[in-house]
Amino acid sequence: MAEPYDILVIGGGPGGYVAAIRAAQLGFKTAVVEREHLGGICLNWGCIPTKALLRSAEIFHYLNHAKDYGLKVDGKIGFDTAAVVKRSRVVSAQLNNGVGFLLKKNKVDVIWGEATIAKPGEVWVGVSTKPVMQPPNPIPKGILGAGAYAAKNIIVATGARPRAIPGIEPDGKLIWTYFEAMVPEKFPKSLIVVGSGAIGVEFASFYRSMGVRVTIVEILPQILPAEDAEIAAHARKRFEKQGMEILTSTKVTKIERKGDSVVATIEGSKGATRTLEAERMISAVGVAGNVEDLGLETLGVKTERGMIIADGMGRSNVPGVYAIGDVAGPPMLAHKAEHEGVICVEAIKGLDPRPLDKTMIPGCTYCNPQVASVGLTEAKAKELGIEVRIGRFPFIGNGKAIALGEPEGLVKTIFDAKTGKLLGAHMTGAEVTELIQGFVIAMNCETTEAELINSIFPHPTLSETMHESVLDAYGRVIHL
């Protein structure tokens, strides 16, 4: 074996490649092992290509509503499914290529294949036997191949994959996961989406915008179960207005696969059953960590429910073995993985980074309307016994929202009544995924309501709704 790597990262997703770049910046000799695609699910089959698809859906929606803006479109408005999908693949390929460039620029070795940790300090890379999702992004040039590699520190960043519920296992034809849902050959007439987390709702929104009859089936009493109930209810109303059918407190008990359709038997909370038929079904019931075949059991690395147990610095119970990102537990978000990757590497360097604070990780869902949040929901804050002050501001009171033709939206802020600490912020409406970061910074700087109230928000912007929401929490709202 050649000279050992200081840091070897298993998995080239957003957590892994960012950790590798930070490691290289800190002067570590670094490698990334990747079996399928640089950039991971996020960039190849997740965050990025779905945003490209949703953008097509958004523009299609605007074209259909051109009249609302005084515009005239002559002729039939339509879409070319293959071209919409192709655009999303081109976007993905460009960024995938960009990751390869960044790793090369930082002199990070890329090892192609599937890794197993033989023992602390040694990783075996074999040729991957996992079928590659089609269409694949090209394999980068200048990579290293299978073999044994020595590494002083090994960071497991293998991510997660769609979870399957027994009985409704995805088959790629009638029952899809996000993989197939992202590259449809044609749009089905009807679709059942099982699960209403971020992935389920985004696909539901995309397919509905493209004219598909969509039914969401959610086992919990609210859609977007991680979000604040009020925001989720607001979004639900909008979805239903767009023609989606939403069934909460409902589970799928049986599936019958027909030639070109799926018949689902569903059961509501009171035990009433009925059947739903649709051409396709998307299973979006969560993801499970990729902990298999890494040699973790042999090493004695502790896992729990398919996730590696790691501390705030990514350390597993085995010295020299670290875990970051989805495989190290929820929330399974690319930005959380990136942050953990950086912390992990900086801790190895001895830089004493601030451990990840899971209470300040923002979440964004790019459905129409968008949903974004950070911190505690109202229910959670009350469950913790915190006395809260809550502010709300609807988009209808915001000039920019009216001008944009996006008057439906809501910003809700939650403060600790005693200290003025901003506990949570929850938003739905146009561009709220771009707005939430303001509250994230505020929380990280430990501002109270006073600094937020004293800050000047530019006019006319949607961000004024954030200011007004804070003002409302303290009985000072202006435009309501």
Next chain:
Amino acid sequence: MPIDILMPALSPTMEKGNLARWLKKEGDKIKPGDVLAEIETDKATMEVEAIDEGVLVKIVVPEGTADVPVNDVIGLIAGEREDAKPDAASGLPRPSAAGGLGAPQPPQQSSPRQESVPSQETLATAPPTPANTPRPGVSLDGQPSLRTFASPLARRIAKESELDLASISGSGPHGRIVERDVRAALAHAPAAAPTQDTKAPAVPLPRPPDELIRKNFAPGSFEEIPHDSMRTIIARRLVEASRTIPHFYLTADCNLDALTSLREAINAAAPKDKEGKPAYKISVNDFIVKALALALIRTADANVTWTESAMLKHKHADIGVAVAIPGGLITPIVRAAETKKLSVISSEMKDFSTRARARRLRPEEYQGGSTAVSNLGMFGTKSFSAIINPPHATILAVGAAEQRVIMKDGVPAAATLMSVTLSCDHRAVDGVVGANLLAAFKDLIEHPAGMLV
């Protein structure tokens, strides 16, 4: 050639100060880092530390001298083999820097580098900070800054809790005081107890004169209660502990469901006497004491005491349990708790609490131990972190057991959880050792049947 020790300046505007005390005698060997003397101004006390090795050959300015001009020679250090006699020239007091206010100090190339300790605002609990990070309350040029860097939230909580921000050191970026620092400062105060009589710390703490503190409040608006000896000892020991022990904190949530049902079963099975009084009633705290003892035996590397020359590795797990009593608290020790049945621990604790409240504990009953349990759960505290009580290497801060929603097999479910925070002395217990101790403790609490055999 002996090296001059110069009267240091606390700030560029300082012209003179009082040499309060020499901590070394003429003829003492000096190691780098030794505190040589203490300098006072009206604002603060500051230590003069040695960087070079040698012998303190001459004290030029005796202790108790007031108004010593900055940059005057106050003493001389010589290399061990050097002639102990100071040369005449450098033995003379130097004129202080001309120009007075803000005049630059002459460079001191071969003189001992005198590391000034930050002013009193930050001395009490200053955490180890990287050398290149400006310390809180002191600006980059060494001048005590008027501004205390603190987040808005930290300021507000401190204000509402009547806590002086200047008494806290910050753990945020660039030493900024953030919420957790204030919370920790508030939580620490009642968290540990005096376990043994101690001699005065080697270096007394600089304190603002009491008169200055009183001036903050209108005369007659408060009642003055003189400290009793317990209060004095608590104050002294905890200041010393928080200053000298590099603390770090590990938190875990323990599922109490199994323990709760086991405890009910055990208590239900207690034989009853004629009046129907059960022979024992095991508390959750008794389980905690037992679990911590067994965990310490499993994690022998954490069952230690730090001394400067060696690590004392204990053969038994002696667990201190903080007991609140009027006017303070005390920490009686359950000896060899790993060998004792829960019923024995339970009756010992009852006896200790009763006698502690009457202040009838014997010194040998509260001296020693390698760890302690501080349980504020019964007061509804969710979680907190405690100050280690020397000679312990750890202390376990126990929060309230409460119903919380957890994910069980991917479905929300109710469970009784208890948050515990283990404070560790990093000199004696490293992160992984502490984490292993905490993991062993959690495992025992969550599988409590293991404590019965």
